[in-house]
Amino acid sequence: MYSRRKFLTNSVLGGTALACSGSLMGMPAKSYNRIIGSNDRLNIAIAGLGRRLAAFYNPIGLKESNVQLSYLCDVMAKQREKALYNFSKHISYKPKLEVDIRNVIADKEVDVLINLTPDHWHTPGSIMALKAGKHVYVEKPCSHNMNENELLVQAAQKYDKLVQMGNQQRSSNHTIELINEIHRGTIGKPYKAVAFYVNSRKPVPVQKKSSVPQGLDWELWQGPAVHREYTSETWNYNWHWYGWNYGTAEAGNNATHELDVARWALQVQYPEHTSVLADKRQFKDDGWEMYDSMEATFRFPDNKLIQWDGKSRNAYSTYGAGRGTIIYASDGAAFVDRDRYEITDLNGKVIKEMSSGSNESGTALGGGGDTSTAHVLNFFNAIRGKEKLQAPIADAAVSMAMVHYANIAYRTNKEFDVDTKTGRIYDREAMALWGREYEKGWEPVL
Numbered sequence: 367m368y369s370r371r372k373f374l375t376n377s378v379l380g381g382t383a384l385a386c387s388g389s390l391m392g393m394p395a396k397s398y399n400r401i402i403g404s405n406d407r408l409n410i411a412i413a414g415l416g417r418r419l420a421a422f423y424n425p426i427g428l429k430e431s432n433v434q435l436s437y438l439c440d441v442m443a444k445q446r447e448k449a450l451y452n453f454s455k456h457i458s459y460k461p462k463l464e465v466d467i468r469n470v471i472a473d474k475e476v477d478v479l480i481n482l483t484p485d486h487w488h489t490p491g492s493i494m495a496l497k498a499g500k501h502v503y504v505e506k507p508c509s510h511n512m513n514e515n516e517l518l519v520q521a522a523q524k525y526d527k528l529v530q531m532g533n534q535q536r537s538s539n540h541t542i543e544l545i546n547e548i549h550r551g552t553i554g555k556p557y558k559a560v561a562f563y564v565n566s567r568k569p570v571p572v573q574k575k576s577s578v579p580q581g582l583d584w585e586l587w588q589g590p591a592v593h594r595e596y597t598s599e600t601w602n603y604n605w606h607w608y609g610w611n612y613g614t615a616e617a618g619n620n621a622t623h624e625l626d627v628a629r630w631a632l633q634v635q636y637p638e639h640t641s642v643l644a645d646k647r648q649f650k651d652d653g654w655e656m657y658d659s660m661e662a663t664f665r666f667p668d669n670k671l672i673q674w675d676g677k678s679r680n681a682y683s684t685y686g687a688g689r690g691t692i693i694y695a696s697d698g699a700a701f702v703d704r705d706r707y708e709i710t711d712l713n714g715k716v717i718k719e720m721s722s723g724s725n726e727s728g729t730a731l732g733g734g735g736d737t738s739t740a741h742v743l744n745f746f747n748a749i750r751g752k753e754k755l756q757a758p759i760a761d762a763a764v765s766m767a768m769v770h771y772a773n774i775a776y777r778t779n780k781e782f783d784v785d786t787k788t789g790r791i792y793d794r795e796a797m798a799l800w801g802r803e804y805e806k807g808w809e810p811v812l
Contacts, residue, residue, distance in 0.1 A: 421734030427456030443581030554697030
């Protein structure tokens with residue numbers, strides 16, 4: 367009989383045909399189906415047990431997912447114990463607890479890595495897993511910089527494994543319905559999209575040298591990033607705002623989602639020009655080291671335009687929602703967020719709308735909900751050959767590029783042209799930020 371791993375790399379159809387015959391070598395169909403279920407089961411490991419973990423309780427606990435959670439991995443001891451307790455409400459067995467992602471990846475029985483680590487770990491950890499023969503679900507942003515963006519796509523192709531990014535709105539039924547309406551010409555030719563996000567994030571502490579929190583492996587937390595002494599408040603979320611060694615600012619943290627929807631609606635690839643107006647506008651004396659407000663403009667061929675309006679610490683409701691995407695077209699416009707969409711004519715009259723009743727989180731930390739569940743299930747089913755990935759990395763990385771262009775434009779205080787075929791930037795200073803410096807020995811290598 368096929369080994370489980372060989373079964374997972376072949377089409378499910380062959381096994382289905384055998385099951386339909388009712389027996390195998392005189393075995394009752396029910397018994398055979400139990401074996402098929404075992405062979406079809408995916409062994410899952412999760413690395414990074416922070417705020418996004420809540421989005422994975424439900425899809426992993428569902429019986430129809432047919433997965434076995436083999437590992438819970440995190441560099442902080444209390445995160446591992448908390449995750450184990452929370453998962454006990456969804457599964458009836460105990461996964462192994464592990465501190466080092468490399469040990470998880472070395473286990474040949476693991477089929478899938480769910481990578482929920484901080485941004486600086488996303489591409490290096492995912493490439494390690496791909497090289498070891500794992501499929502990867504990687505949270506947004508899938509990369510820390512443009513060089514990693516390219517490497518991750520190349521690694522998925524080289525090792526012939528599936529990689530899905532956590533841009534979960536690609537699995538949102540009402541969003542898919544709206545995009546189909548736009549693409550079939552319901553509002554004419556789309557030419558502009560405005561993607562937005564507003565929040566009321568509070569001041570963050572100024573970094574101070576501090577002892578490493580109890581239970582934290584600080585050196586391993588830093589991993590591929592250039593190592594430094596620990597500063598207070600860093601490991602628990604505020605690394606997002608403490609410089610570019612770890613995080614990708616709010617563009618990487620949240621613009622990833624809405625820019626992806628905007629590009630999807632307009633059916634565009636790389637922009638031909640990027641410009642940005644961004645700065646730290648609120649709480650000038652706190653520890654936030656990046657912009658907290660950004661207006662980015664991406665110009666595309668065929669005179670199409672995408673704009674990003676992100677306000678991290680000023681929650682004025684410019685667009686009537688905390689986040690979403692507005693699409694303008696020759697015969698009307700459309701709005702979509704994580705719960706609903708509406709389509710209007712040129713007079714602003716609503717001609718079609720849908721409220722999905724989705725419980726997917728909008729601006730709350732961590733989030734999760736039915737759309738995240740659908741996105742994870744799509745990934746599992748794609749591995750088994752039953753569905754196509756909603757967010758394959760080769761496409762998701764193009765949306766991710768817009769995030770990196772915006773950050774590069776802010777950091778260089780320059781606007782620049784982009785090669786629409788290769789994504790390369792026509793500016794030497796900007797291209798100097800194409801990659802990043804790594805801690806010696808941690809460089810991602812295909």
